[in-house]
Amino acid sequence: MTSKTNPPANFSHSGRTAVFCLAMLLGIVAVVLLARWVDVHPQVPVITSAEEELYVKATTAKRLSLAFNGLAADWYWMRSLQYVGRKALNFQNSNPGQMSLNDLGNLNLRILSPLLRLSTTLDPQFIAPYQYGAMILPTFDSNEAISLLNYGIEHNPDQWRLYQHLGYVYWQRQDFQKSAEIYAAGGKLPNAPGWMSEMGARMTLEAGSREGARQMYQHLYQESNDEFVKQMLLRRLLQVDSFDQRDIIRRVLDAYSSKTGHCPAAWKDVAPVLRLQFRLEANTGAPLDPAGTPYVLVKNGCDVDLDPRSQVPYR
Amino acid sequence: MSQNIVANTAPLTRDELAAQTNTSTVSRIATIAANAFREAVRDRVLYNLVLFVLLLTAGAIFLGELSDGQEAKIIVDLGLSAILLFGVFIAIFVGVGLVQKEIERRTIYAVLSKPIGRGEFLLGKYLGLCLTLLVNVAVMGAGVSLALLYVKRGWDPLIVSIWPAVLLIYLELAILTAVALLFSSFSSPALSALLTFFIFIAGHFSADLKTFAASLGGAAARWFFTGLYYVLPNFSNYSLITPAAHGYTPNAFALIIALLYAILYAGVVLAAGTLIFNQRNFK
Numbered sequence: 001m002t003s004k005t006n007p008p009a010n011f012s013h014s015g016r017t018a019v020f021c022l023a024m025l026l027g028i029v030a031v032v033l034l035a036r037w038v039d040v041h042p043q044v045p046v047i048t049s050a051e052e053e054l055y056v057k058a059t060t061a062k063r064l065s066l067a068f069n070g071l072a073a074d075w076y077w078m079r080s081l082q083y084v085g086r087k088a089l090n091f092q093n094s095n096p097g098q099m100s101l102n103d104l105g106n107l108n109l110r111i112l113s114p115l116l117r118l119s120t121t122l123d124p125q126f127i128a129p130y131q132y133g134a135m136i137l138p139t140f141d142s143n144e145a146i147s148l149l150n151y152g153i154e155h156n157p158d159q160w161r162l163y164q165h166l167g168y169v170y171w172q173r174q175d176f177q178k179s180a181e182i183y184a185a186g187g188k189l190p191n192a193p194g195w196m197s198e199m200g201a202r203m204t205l206e207a208g209s210r211e212g213a214r215q216m217y218q219h220l221y222q223e224s225n226d227e228f229v230k231q232m233l234l235r236r237l238l239q240v241d242s243f244d245q246r247d248i249i250r251r252v253l254d255a256y257s258s259k260t261g262h263c264p265a266a267w268k269d270v271a272p273v274l275r276l277q278f279r280l281e282a283n284t285g286a287p288l289d290p291a292g293t294p295y296v297l298v299k300n301g302c303d304v305d306l307d308p309r310s311q312v313p314y315r
Numbered sequence: 316m317s318q319n320i321v322a323n324t325a326p327l328t329r330d331e332l333a334a335q336t337n338t339s340t341v342s343r344i345a346t347i348a349a350n351a352f353r354e355a356v357r358d359r360v361l362y363n364l365v366l367f368v369l370l371l372t373a374g375a376i377f378l379g380e381l382s383d384g385q386e387a388k389i390i391v392d393l394g395l396s397a398i399l400l401f402g403v404f405i406a407i408f409v410g411v412g413l414v415q416k417e418i419e420r421r422t423i424y425a426v427l428s429k430p431i432g433r434g435e436f437l438l439g440k441y442l443g444l445c446l447t448l449l450v451n452v453a454v455m456g457a458g459v460s461l462a463l464l465y466v467k468r469g470w471d472p473l474i475v476s477i478w479p480a481v482l483l484i485y486l487e488l489a490i491l492t493a494v495a496l497l498f499s500s501f502s503s504p505a506l507s508a509l510l511t512f513f514i515f516i517a518g519h520f521s522a523d524l525k526t527f528a529a530s531l532g533g534a535a536a537r538w539f540f541t542g543l544y545y546v547l548p549n550f551s552n553y554s555l556i557t558p559a560a561h562g563y564t565p566n567a568f569a570l571i572i573a574l575l576y577a578i579l580y581a582g583v584v585l586a587a588g589t590l591i592f593n594q595r596n597f598k
Contacts, residue, residue: 063523066554067399067519067550068396070388070395074385074389077385078389125558226383227383
């Protein structure tokens with residue numbers, strides 16, 4: 001009797017379990033499918049942290065963080081990196097090919113400065129945010145970069161790298177006298193490398209010289225840990241090299257027009273001379289810029305310019 | 316110890332009982348402390364170490380991608396902050412339950428019927444939790460050092476230079492434990508936890524309290540807030556997490572002063588706790 005009545009009861013229990021498991025499985029699948037659909041068809045405006053307002057003042061955040069101000073500073077530092085990265089990616093996706101690492105004004109990095117301010121107020125000895133700000137902020141707000149670096153120097157007077165970055169910001173503004181003063185002041189610090197004082201002297205003598213710019217970019221490149229910043233500086237170095245190359249090409253073009261009485265119709269006309277100093281494109285004989293893109297002839301072949309597709313910054 | 320006392324049915328005074336059991340105050344306190352430590356281990360308090368290890372492992376692996384060359388600093392900030400935070404939770408939630416649990420289980424009657432002073436009982440419980448926190452903090456500190464070894468792929472001065480900061484965190488937790496015991500000696504566990512947490516926060520604001528007192532016009536208010544500044548524990552002297560992440564180490568004198576302050580403060584708080592605990596009627 002028992003053996004006849006129990007099996008149905010057991011069966012119904014295990015059946016119920018199976019139904020529950022199946023329902024759970026179906027539910028999970030449905031949730032995943034629905035989430036995927038919502039990702040593709042967003043029903044509400046997507047507000048990422050990049051667009052959020054910062055509602056905590058830096059000094060208030062420092063008070064509220066108790067003993068955890070260092071950790072909070074790290075958080076805001078990482079958030080500023082993510083913010084710039086996300087903005088750059090979004091811009092690149094919506095404007096393919098128009099992204100310029102040397103002109104980040106298009107990215108509308110509205111809260112980058114407050115983020116860096118928060119990070120450095122929470123931990124004034126944290127050098128990385130100052131260095132990052134010195135490289136990114138001048139592309140759209142050099143006053144804010146100067147203010148941030150002055151705050152950094154005030155709290156870290158022995159950090160020669162902050163002087164280096166401040167000098168660079170003034171140099172970008174073409175305030176060579178101020179830049180020279182700052183390099184000279186940084187060069188006097190105990191651990192500063194010798195080239196800091198040299199840069200100060202060079203800045204005084206040569207103002208905005210190309211060789212001075214090359215050295216400045218090289219030193220900044222060597223000091224930086226940030227890949228984004230390194231890419232920016234690498235492009236600036238390519239630009240300086242490209243200026244030198246274009247001077248040489250112009251001399252070749254001038255020599256050709258002096259000799260023939262007209263400018264070259266195509267690169268092939270001057271290719272034999274250019275081949276001695278440049279890598280040339282196989283088909284057209286056009287010299288390649290430092291990023292590997294062929295230069296273009298402009299003004300009816302009387303002048304040379306960068307190809308708009310080149311990775312070398314135009315300005 | 317306890318069997319001897321229970322077996323003796325003659326009405327002896329507490330002093331006579333203590334003499335009979337031939338145990339010193341130190342050994343009685345040590346016994347209670349060892350029991351409190353065992354109880355904490357049995358209650359799986361040290362399980363938080365697993366969570367800590369997971370946190371640090373995840374941090375060490377993922378921070379390299381997010382922090383742009385600042386992994387070591389962030390590991391130190393994250394690790395030492397976690398040591399403090401986990402320690403604060405243990406000090407508060409275990410600390411306020413130390414006495415209360417004995418009362419709820421009614422085991423306190425059995426303990427206090429033996430020749431053990433209430434002060435000894437409280438101090439033993441305190442030292443037991445301090446021992447638990449010491450093990451916890453030491454293992455976590457070692458975890459941070461190992462994580463640094465991993466992220467730096469070898470030796471880094473931070474591996475050693477964080478330890479004074481770890482010691483200061485421990486001293487802060489020792490003070491907080493004493494505060495938790497003080498509150499638990501006269502109030503409910505929930506209220507004790509809340510009050511101890513307030514003290515933790517106020518202790519980190521004490522420098523502001525002093526500035527606030529100095530800025531006040533009225534003499535009475537100034538005296539009140541200056542008094543409050545001295546009465547509350549000054550935890551800002553123990554907050555060396557951020558400087559430690561930059562490789563700063565306090566000198567030996569600063570550590571000795573911090574140790575002395577912690578011993579004095581915890582001693583005063585425990586004395587107050589004993590005073591209140593002595594007044595409680597468990598009948």
